[in-house]
Amino acid sequence: MKISLTHAPFDRQLIISDITEAGVETLLSRLGLFRGDKFVREDEEVLLHPVRLRGEKGEVVLGGGMATRVIVHLDDGRRMPLTDMRTGQRGHIEGTTCSANLTEALNVLGLNEDEEVVYLRQLPSMDYTVAVGKSGRAVSIQEGMAAKIWGRIGERRLQFVSAGKGQPFFVEKILGGLRSTKALEEKGIAVGHTINLEAVAPAQIFNMAVQEAVVISTDDGLHLHLRPGQAERILVEPMEP
Structure with a gap:
């Protein structure tokens, strides 16, 4: 079933079945995307940078989406998500704002509740x-x-x-x-x-959107941020899982 990219599911392989505007078709063709090609629509977490920190088991990396859901109590009494910390700041993990899957993932990495973490830096894409x-x-x-x-x-x-x-x-x-x-x-x-x-x-990111974006990624490393109006002109078919 053909649907517009703006209504397509996240994290599923999609096939371009049609492009209904010549300008959008030209844009995609310049980047090597044509009818029949496959890509994945990414969720908003693709826009967030990963972070590196030091915990009980040494240095680890958390994806940006995961880091926004980990709440840290700083030594000066403030509480904030990991993503709001600055290089060298220390704190203790107070909890998460997400599912048990996230808590389990943190435990595997040695980032347990009430244990100290040191924020090292934000990582480039x-x-x-x-x-x-x-x-x-x-x-x-x-x-x-x-x-x-x-x-x-x-x-x-x-x-x-x-x-x-x-x-x-x-x-x-x-x-x-x-x-x-x-x-x-x-x-x-x-x-x-x-x-x-x-x-x-380094990620090759082509940003065609100023604010809201529909983000797609191909297996060969192209990341394209499209305006919703552009994405509306791209008709896709979700592949079977």
């Missing part, structure tokens, strides 16, 4: 090129999603953001909810799979 499974198919994921992949290299357990290039990484857990799990499964990354990091590079 980066793309990770990942070789998936025996086929070695290359897909692109953003740093915030890479931070949600937990597993091991040999006997060492770590986040995928800390993996070295070319080292087989066995996926043991996805540190997020159902949407994150499904989004990664769409790219062939799931618990029990082995993946390899091929490259890390």
Whole structure:
């Protein structure tokens, strides 16, 4: 069934079935997107930068969306989300504003309630090129999603953001909810799979929107921020999960 991109589901593979305005078609073609091509509509978390902090188990990375839902009690008595902290600030995790999945993910990373964390820095938007499974198919994921992949290299357990290039990484857990799990499964990354990091590079983001944006991403690393009016002219068909 054809629907406009503005009404398409998030975190699902979509196929471009039609483009109803010549200007939008020209814009997409210049960026290498044509009828029949596939992409994923991202949710608003794609606009948030990941953060690096130090906890009980050392340095870890949290995706921007996850970090907004972790509330920290600073040493000076203030309370705020992790994303509002500044470099070098210390505090204790007071709780979260989200589901039990988030609390469990934090526990895996050693970020337990009432324990101290040190905010290190906000991270720039980066793309990770990942070789998936025996086929070695290359897909692109953003740093915030890479931070949600937990597993091991040999006997060492770590986040995928800390993996070295070319080292087989066995996926043991996805540190997020159902949407994150499904989004990664769409790219062939799931618990029990082995993946390899091929490259890390600054994200190539094309922003055609001033404020509100419909954000799409392709497997080869294109991130495109479209105005709602542009997205309305793109008709897509969701692929079966």
